[in-house]
Amino acid sequence: MSLHEDRPAPAWAGDVSLGVDAWTRRSTASEPEAGDETRRGTSRRSSGGRRTGRRPSSRATPPPEDEATQVPHADPESVARKILLDQLTGQPRTRGELQAKLAKKLVPDDVATRLLDRFEEVGLIDDEAFARLWIGSRQPGKGLARRALAQELRRKGIDDEVAREALDEIDPADEEHAARLLVRKKLRTLSRVDDQTATRRLVGMLARKGYGSGMAFSVVRDELRSADREGPEAPGA
Structure with a gap:
């Protein structure tokens, strides 16, 4: 008598497909949970030894943006108005200066024009x-x-x-008076140069200040004579 004659036959005996199912269920029950596989980077294998799971992606999903930290875009008109007020604090500015400043800050032309017109209306420009x-x-x-x-x-x-x-x-008289003051002040530093050199330097100084040659020579001649020095001849004399 066989040692296994008294052992009852399994329910799936005689049916190969039932046996495979029973073996698969036992195998599945002994494997780790799906979450453990994901954490360990492992994959499940089918009964034939083939990999049936995917290796988790190494690319992490970025967290959602925190809406509380998001700053809305500034209103261009509000930005431009602040720029204008800052520029006008402490000293007057021309419209051209302010327009150039807004353009440098990339303020749209239509916004700049509208605000500059408004600032002119109220007397700020x-x-x-x-x-x-x-x-x-x-x-x-x-x-x-x-x-x-x-x-x-x-x-x-x-x-x-x-x-x-x-x-x-x-007033032309004020302009001439300003020229004389300039010549007198400069003349004090030219005591060691000859009259011709002094004349050239004084006339050149007045020319750089915007005076015409006629007024420049006239003022320099009078001031040199007042200082007992020989004055220059006016052009064309």
């Missing part, structure tokens, strides 16, 4: 007043003549017509 103030400080303070002042106003972005109206307010 006034090129006419700026021109008069500029002349009032540079003409007596630096002794600049009309031509030099016109060049400075043009560099400031002042319209030529606006500048001309402001320059016409300069």
